[in-house]
Amino acid sequence: xxxxxxxxxxxxxxxxxxxxxxxxxxxxxxxxxxxxxxxxxxxxxxxxxxxxxxxxxxxxxxxxxxxxxxxxxxxxxxxxxxxxxxxxxxxxxxxxxxxxxxxxxxxxxxxxxxxxxxxxxxxxxxxxxxxxxxxxxxxxxxxxxxxxxxxxxxxxxxxxxxxxxxxxxxxxxxxxxxxxxxxxxxxxxxxxxxxxx
Numbered sequence: 001x002x003x004x005x006x007x008x009x010x011x012x013x014x015x016x017x018x019x020x021x022x023x024x025x026x027x028x029x030x031x032x033x034x035x036x037x038x039x040x041x042x043x044x045x046x047x048x049x050x051x052x053x054x055x056x057x058x059x060x061x062x063x064x065x066x067x068x069x070x071x072x073x074x075x076x077x078x079x080x081x082x083x084x085x086x087x088x089x090x091x092x093x094x095x096x097x098x099x100x101x102x103x104x105x106x107x108x109x110x111x112x113x114x115x116x117x118x119x120x121x122x123x124x125x126x127x128x129x130x131x132x133x134x135x136x137x138x139x140x141x142x143x144x145x146x147x148x149x150x151x152x153x154x155x156x157x158x159x160x161x162x163x164x165x166x167x168x169x170x171x172x173x174x175x176x177x178x179x180x181x182x183x184x185x186x187x188x189x190x191x192x193x194x195x196x197x
Contacts, residue, residue, distance in 0.1 A: 037193060040186075040189070041190060041193050041194070044186060044187075044190045045065075045190070048067070051067050051068050051069075052065050052066065052067055052068070053065070053066065053067075053068055054066075055072060055082065055084070057081070057082065060081075060100060060161070060163065060169065060171075060197070061163060061164055061197065062098075062161060062171060062195060062196060062197035063194075063195070063196050063197075064084075064098065064173070064191055064194055064195045064196075065190065065191065065194035066084050066096070066191060067086070067187065069086065070084045070085060070086045070096075071084070071085045071086070072084055073085065079099055080097045080098070080099055081098050081099055081100045082097075082098045083095060083096070083097050083098075084096040084097075084098075084191075094175070094176070094177045094178075094181060094184060095175070095176050096173065096174070096175040096188070096191060097172075097173070097174045097175075098171055098172070098173050098195075099171065099172040099174070100169060100170075100171060101158075101169065101170040101171070101172055102169050102170075122141060122142045122143065123139075123140075123141050124140040124141055124142060124153075125138065125139070125140040126138070126139050126140075131157070131159060131192070131193055131195060132193075132195065132196045132197075134159050134160055134161060134196075134197060135159070135160040136157055136158060136159045136160070137157065137158045138155070138156070138157045138192065139154075139155070139156045139157075140153070140154065140155050140156075141153075141154050142154065142179075150178050150179060150180075151178070151179040152176045152177065152178055152179070153176070153177050153178075153179065153182060153185060154174070154175065154176050155173075155174070155175045155185075155188050155189070155192060156172065156173070156174045156175075157172070157173045157174075157192045157195070158170055158171070158172050159171045159172075159173070159195060159197055161197035162197070171195070171197055173191065173192060173195060175188045175191070175192075
């Protein structure tokens with residue numbers, strides 16, 4: 001019995017060493033999830049390639065793909081660097097905002113604050129991942145803006161970026177879509193994963 005317990009503990013210790021030092025987490029979870037995400041993006045792009053264009057920001061050097069027909073506004077309101085917006089009659093707008101955050105620490109703090117904000121609401125997903133070679137934090141939730149109002153689905157992504165001069169900064173992409181347009185979540189996901197900085 002003692003020998004079996006010792007072997008079990010040794011196997012657990014060896015597994016912990018493998019997991020910690022040899023990329024176990026990435027080997028177990030990373031490649032498959034990254035592969036699946038990549039396949040979905042390629043499939044979406046092939047299906048809609050004639051309807052997608054690239055926005056390139058010359059000030060910060062980031063780009064994001066978005067659909068033809070969306071309006072693009074630079075500095076539409078304080079704190080928003082660029083806004084992509086589609087209006088649908090009879091529905092609320094789809095709005096995707098990109099904000100520049102000068103400090104990666106500020107971005108991480110904002111991500112943590114948003115997790116707290118969504119704590120009492122329906123948090124659908126939260127993860128840390130890599131998007132086009134950059135660390136990213138992604139949060140999805142749904143909530144009504146006011147009691148009894150329409151439900152909106154929110155996606156928020158924070159990216160750790162680098163300027164051409166090697167100075168670090170962060171971007172925040174925030175999207176809100178009404179429940180009636182939930183089918184467009186795949187477009188939002190595509191935009192989140194198409195961002196390059």
